[in-house]
Amino acid sequence: MDFRFTPEQESFRKEVRDFLESEMAKGIFKPRCDAWIIGHSPEFSRKIGEKGWIGMTWPKEYGGQGRSYLDRLVLTEELLRYGAPVAAHWFSDRQIGPSIITYGTEEQKKEFLPKIINGEIYFGLGMSEPEAGSDLAALNTRAVEDENGFVLNGQKVWTSGAHSFNYIYLVVRTDPDVPKHKGISEMIVDLNSPGISVNPLVDMTGGRHFNEVFFDNVRVPKTAIIGKRNEGWKQIVAQLDYERSGMERVMANYPLFEAILKYAKETKYKGQPLSKHPLIRQRLAQLTVEFEVGRLLIYKVAWVLSQKRIPNYEASLAKTFCTEFQQRLARTAMEILGPYSQLKPESERAALDGMAVHSFLITPGYTLQAGTSEVLRNILAMRGLGLPAA
Template sequence: MDFALTPEQEAFRAEIRQFLATEVPEDKRTEDGWIVGFSREFSRKLGARGLIGVTWPKKYGGQERSYLDRVILTEELLRAGAPVAAHWLGDRQVGPALLAYGSEEQKAEILPRVTSGEIVFCLGMSEPGAGSDLASLRTKAEEDGDDFLLTGQKIWTSFAHVADYAYLVARTDANAPKHKGISEFLVDMKTPGVTVRPLIDITGEHHFNEVFFDGARIGKKWLIGEKNRGWYQIASQLDYERSGIERLLSNYPLFRDTVKYAKEQGLTKDPVIRNQLAQMRIELDIGRSLVYKVAWSLTKGFVPNYEAAMAKCFCTEVEQRIAQTVSSILGDYAVLMPGSPAARLAGRAAHEYLYAPAYTIQGGTSNVLRNIMAIRGLGLQAG
């Protein structure tokens, strides 16, 4: 079996590395670049180089590249700690959803503005009382002439405070069984009746929000795909959401800089530390092969389901172990040397240590993913 990439794929990787070396200097690199690294300017630069929506048709600004090329691109962006949050959701999720189910008008109006790095999306799925059990959502979209009227509340909505559009799931038939009365919409965040309220996370960052819809009116042209078929349309979208390499490399820059620091300081002479770092390296490689397997399946034309759950579950747990391992290696030692490189690393490690529980919650909890692996992967049924 040959795991090597083709010369064209290696050339693509080299081109991206070269771009990132100048555009993301060492002091601008960040952990969680796809979560907190928000820069419209950087996204526009990527867009100008044709590096957003790379798998999409050329007529919408894409490059018609393979999913493997997309993994290579995202891997390099995250390894470099690039600030990619502004276009991440449009590129990863909303674009593919529109390509699969959107009207021609929606595709023509929205996709070129995603590939140019112009517009920012948030995902309005979770609600108080509807997280893992998303089909229990209660936000209503009621038909009123040529419009839908939106009423309800979303929660944990990342980027809602900076987004131009929300991708929203809402109930369009209150009398149907819960999976059968849901539809998908695009909502302009400036629509009257949409209110965003910040939620500050444990690290002190404003990343997610509550979003309230009080009779917000949107035209029917913003319904995505078929009314009441939203649940079935979402399913494949969640697989895209779960299976990217961002589920492995969120805090990779911290890992890499810690290895460098440990070598420079001679800490790797300690067999315990050497072992811990080697273990993390091995786990990163296993996670990478799971993500590449999913991308390879997509290039063969099928949407992986339990494989995406496996990748997300394993990889996000690796990210948590990286945060813990790095923190334990740096420990008090770092805090005792304010101003030293260790202290700077310790600040980043502390941030990651606090943030890390989110990795196995956002995009589907590990418990729920294990259910998917059991039911769809192993064919087990609840007793």
């Protein structure tokens, strides 16, 4: 593994930074924690699309740039460093587009990829259900075929962004009479279809970013299926590796990380910078070590992908370590800031714009979404260490 970036990658990094600095200077956005999942701005996504920064690894024939996964990591690292509002296109760029490229028909590629690349359409992920989370194959949302297409009935839950997106990438049961992993298919569904209702769920921060989505006799055409009918399970497993190993797993709260380091240097305690306090120094140094380790684990996944291998256990390893790091970062920031850390951004006395309390309340979900840490440790044990299944 080569740890250096090429001169082209370094110059690309600068180009991205210059763009983001100029957008911030114009007041287009303010750095925000978790902006990859709650910073929904179709206008900003369209600008990113115009720059050729959505789908940059995808084939040129569908409007992509054919660039490397490492180039894409340089881009996503900078978008996250600046806390830019990229939620509208994040899922599509990270995993929906790659799935359509791998499993979609020529017509589906021509229809959806250019619109994703231009930042015109946005996809949510419709996997989890009330009775199917870690055991996703237990899902019950049914797609029943008739002469005109499929009729959908059922419920999804925790669907991030479904109140803002226009499409959902849906996992459904197309055959209930075979073992549970064998009767599953994936399809693309327009969220504005009659019979779909989206009900908000409010999280611990008081924010609304995920939803329940209900399907009541929703009609979709036969062409909605992506890949092979009843063979969706294999497709989902590959997709989850992309989902688990993005740079957001370590950098979603980077604006807080940067702010707490600055705060410790600039705030005085008994006439000395807070950062001179031995306990605080140790904690910040430890976090910095963990951040760098996490970043390298994510780069390793990109490198495995660039070798055309499936980063099965590497993605689980990276996601587990990185999301737990982000929980430690939030806790440490709360401790350093003291009681004022609990005030939300609306309060004029909120420390660091309320970023610490937001992170403290949102990061418990990190070790649940896209696979819980327990489940990922199971994957690591079996596929990484070769231990027998529990």
